[in-house]
Amino acid sequence: MNEYVTTKGEKGAVKAGKEKIVPAAGQPAERIDSKRGVKDVMESVMRAVFVICGLVAVGFVLIISVYLIISGIPAIREVGLWNFISGTNWSPANRTEPSFGILPMILTSIYGTAGAIVIGVPIGFLMAVYLSKVANRKVAAVIREVVDLLAGIPSVVYGLVGMMVLVPAIRTTFNLPAGDTLLAAIVVLAIMILPSIISVSETALNAVPREYEEASLALGATELETYFRVSAPAAKSGIAAAVVLGVGRAIGEAMAILMVAGNVANMPSLLSSVKFLTTAIAGEMGYAGDLHRQALFSIGLVLFLFIMLINAALNLFLKHNKEGN
Amino acid sequence: MNEQKVSITEPLSANRRVWNGTMRALLYIAAALICALLVFLIGYILYRGIPNLSWEFLSSEESVINDIEGILPAIINTLYVIVATLIFILPLGVGSAIYLTEYATNKKLVSVIEFATETLSGMPSIIFALVGMMVFCQALGLGTSLIAGAFSLVMMTLPTIIRTTQESLKTVPQSYREGSLALGSGKWHMIRTVVLPSSIDGIVTGCILAVGRIVGESAVLMFTAGMGMRMANFGGDTIAEFFDNFFGAAGSTLTVSLYVYAKERADFDHAFAVAVVLLVIALVINLAAKLAGKKTQEKLRAGNDKNDR
Numbered sequence: 001m002n003e004y005v006t007t008k009g010e011k012g013a014v015k016a017g018k019e020k021i022v023p024a025a026g027q028p029a030e031r032i033d034s035k036r037g038v039k040d041v042m043e044s045v046m047r048a049v050f051v052i053c054g055l056v057a058v059g060f061v062l063i064i065s066v067y068l069i070i071s072g073i074p075a076i077r078e079v080g081l082w083n084f085i086s087g088t089n090w091s092p093a094n095r096t097e098p099s100f101g102i103l104p105m106i107l108t109s110i111y112g113t114a115g116a117i118v119i120g121v122p123i124g125f126l127m128a129v130y131l132s133k134v135a136n137r138k139v140a141a142v143i144r145e146v147v148d149l150l151a152g153i154p155s156v157v158y159g160l161v162g163m164m165v166l167v168p169a170i171r172t173t174f175n176l177p178a179g180d181t182l183l184a185a186i187v188v189l190a191i192m193i194l195p196s197i198i199s200v201s202e203t204a205l206n207a208v209p210r211e212y213e214e215a216s217l218a219l220g221a222t223e224l225e226t227y228f229r230v231s232a233p234a235a236k237s238g239i240a241a242a243v244v245l246g247v248g249r250a251i252g253e254a255m256a257i258l259m260v261a262g263n264v265a266n267m268p269s270l271l272s273s274v275k276f277l278t279t280a281i282a283g284e285m286g287y288a289g290d291l292h293r294q295a296l297f298s299i300g301l302v303l304f305l306f307i308m309l310i311n312a313a314l315n316l317f318l319k320h321n322k323e324g325n
Numbered sequence: 326m327n328e329q330k331v332s333i334t335e336p337l338s339a340n341r342r343v344w345n346g347t348m349r350a351l352l353y354i355a356a357a358l359i360c361a362l363l364v365f366l367i368g369y370i371l372y373r374g375i376p377n378l379s380w381e382f383l384s385s386e387e388s389v390i391n392d393i394e395g396i397l398p399a400i401i402n403t404l405y406v407i408v409a410t411l412i413f414i415l416p417l418g419v420g421s422a423i424y425l426t427e428y429a430t431n432k433k434l435v436s437v438i439e440f441a442t443e444t445l446s447g448m449p450s451i452i453f454a455l456v457g458m459m460v461f462c463q464a465l466g467l468g469t470s471l472i473a474g475a476f477s478l479v480m481m482t483l484p485t486i487i488r489t490t491q492e493s494l495k496t497v498p499q500s501y502r503e504g505s506l507a508l509g510s511g512k513w514h515m516i517r518t519v520v521l522p523s524s525i526d527g528i529v530t531g532c533i534l535a536v537g538r539i540v541g542e543s544a545v546l547m548f549t550a551g552m553g554m555r556m557a558n559f560g561g562d563t564i565a566e567f568f569d570n571f572f573g574a575a576g577s578t579l580t581v582s583l584y585v586y587a588k589e590r591a592d593f594d595h596a597f598a599v600a601v602v603l604l605v606i607a608l609v610i611n612l613a614a615k616l617a618g619k620k621t622q623e624k625l626r627a628g629n630d631k632n633d634r
Contacts, residue, residue: 039511046513053420056439060480126355152607154541157600224348229421252449257541278451300455311447
C-alpha cells in the first residue's frame with residue numbers, strides 16, 4: 001500500500017488536479033482525497049488499457065478477414081467465380097494459356113480430411129474409451145504422457161517420417177512409380193489428429209456421471225456394454241466436438257502433407273499425387289507471380305471460409321455440451 | 326434343470342458374448358496400435374537422428390568451404406522469435422484475460438471477444454502465414470524478417486495465453502478480491518497486488534504452451550521470416566546500423582531448416598538430426614507445462630476444499 005502511494009504519488013499529483021476533487025475541511029481529509037484522485041485516474045487508465053488488450057483479438061480477426069477478402073477477390077473476379085471453384089485444370093504457370101481451376105484441390109482437401117477422420121476417429125475414440133474406462137491408472141498415465149508428446153511434435157517432423165517410411169512403403173506395396181499419394185497424406189493426417197481426438201473424447205467420457213454407468217451395470221449390462229451403449233452416447237456431443245476439431249486440424253494442415261502428397265493438382269484418387277488447398281499455397285507462394293499469386297490468395301480465402309464454417313459447427317457442439325452439463 | 330431358474334451367474338447369450346469379445350478385442354487392438362505407433366515414431370526419429378547429432382552440428386554455422394553442417398543460426402533464430410513473440414504476447418494476452426475475467430460487464434462485448442479468440446485458435450497456420458506476409462512484411466514494410474515472423478506468431482498464439490491466463494484467474498478465490506477491495510484498494514491495485522501474483526503459474530503455463538507452438542510452427546515462419554540457412558547479421562558498427570540489422574534479420578528457424586534439409590536438399594541425415602532436437606524440445610516443453618499445470622490444479626483443488634468447508 002505504502003509503496004504504491006510513494007511510487008505513484010508524484011506523477012499522480014499533477015493528474016489529480018484535473019480531477020474535480022472537492023477538498024474537505026482540514027488537512028488530513030484533503031490528503032486522502034487527493035490520493036483517491038490519483039487512484040481514480042490510474043484506475044480509469046488501466047481500465048482503458050485492459051479494454052484495448054481485450055479488443056486486440058477482435059482486431060486480429062478483422063485484419064485477417066479484411067486482408068484475405070481484399071487480396072482474394074481480384075483473382076476470383078478475373079477468372080470468374082464459377083470457373084475458379086469448378087474448373088478442373090490448375091496450370092497457373094502456363095504462359096500461353098494459364099488456367100485457374102481449384103476444384104481438384106477443394107476435392108482433395110475434402111477427401112483427405114474425410115479419409116483422416118475415417119481412420120483417425122474410430123481408433124482415437126477406442127483409445128479414449130480404453131484410457132478413460134479400461135486401462136489401469138498407471139498405464140493410462142504413461143500413455144497419456146506419450147500422446148501429449150505426440151501432440152507437441154512439429155508437423156514437419158511428421159512430414160519427414162512420412163517421407164522416409166510411408167512413401168516408400170506405399171510405392172513398393174502398390175507397385176507405383178512414386179509413393180507420394182493422397183493415401184500417404186491421409187495416413188499422416190490421421191496420425192496428426194489422433195492426439196486431439198483422444199484427449200477431447202477422453203475428457204468427454206470422464207465427464208459422464210458415474211450414476212449412469214452404475215445404473216447400467218446394476219441392470220445387468222456388462223462393463224463393455226455400459227461403456228459403448230451408455231457412456232459413449234452420454235458423451236456424444238463432446239465426441240462430436242472432437243471430430244469437428246479433428247476436421248479443422250486436418251483441413252488446415254500444410255507442411256506435413258506438403259512433404260508427402262506429391263503436389264500435382266490431379267483430381268483426387270487414393271493412389272495419385274495430389275495437391276491440397278493448403279499445400280498449393282505453401283508450395284507455390286515462393287515462385288508465384290501476378291495473377292498466380294493473387295489466385296493463391298483466393299485459395300486462402302476459400303480455405304478461410306471452410307474454416308469459419310467448421311468453427312461455427314464446433315461452437316455449436318461446445319455450446320450444446322455446456323448446456324448438457 | 327436350470328431352465329426355470331434365473332440366475333445372476335447365468336452366462337451371457339451367444340450374441341452378447343460375441344459382441345463383448347469383439348469390442349474388447351477392438352479396444353486392445355486400437356490401444357496396441359497407437360502404442361506401437363508412438364514407440365515406432367519416437368524410436369525411428371532417434372534411430373535415424375542420433376548418429377548424425379554432434380556438438381559441432383549444434384554449435385556451428387554451415388560452411389560449404391570447410392564442409393561443415395551446423396544449425397546454430399537456426400537455434401539462435403528460434404530463440405529470437407520466441408523472445409520477440411513473448412514480449413508482445415504476454416502483456417496483450419494477460420491484459421485481455423484480465424479484461425475478460427475482472428472488468429468486463431458488457432456481455433455482448435465479451436461474447437464478441439470470445440468468438441474472436443476461438444476463431445483465432447481454430448485458424449490454420451497457413452492463413453496466418455498469408456496474412457502475416459501481407460500485413461507485416463509488405464504493408465508495414467518489415468520485409469522478410471524474424472520480427473515480422475514474431476508478429477505473425479503473436480496473432481497465432483494470442484488465444485493460448487488468453488485461455489490459460491483466464492483459467493488461472495478463475496482459480497483465484499473471490500474472497501481475496503473482496504478482502505482487497507474492502508481494505509480500500511482500487512481495482513487495478515487489487516489486480517496488481519493480489520490477483521496477478523496468485524495466478525502467475527497459469528500465466529507461466531500459457532507461456533510454455535505458446536513457446537511449444539512457436540517452436541513447432543513452420544508455415545508461418547517460412548513465409549514471413551525466410552528460409553536462409555546462414556547466420557543473420559544481428560550486430561552493426563553504428564547504432565542505426567545495429568537497429569537495422571537487429572530488427573531486419575531474417576533466416577530459418579529449426580522447423581524451417583528441417584524442411585529445407587529434407588525437401589530442398591534431400592539431406593535426410595541432417596533433417597533427422599534436427600528432428601531429434603525438436604523432439605527433445607517438445608519433451609522438455611511438455612514436462613514443463615505439466616509441472617506448471619499441476620500447481621494450478623493443486624491450487625484449484627485447495628480452493629474448492631476451502632469452499633466446501
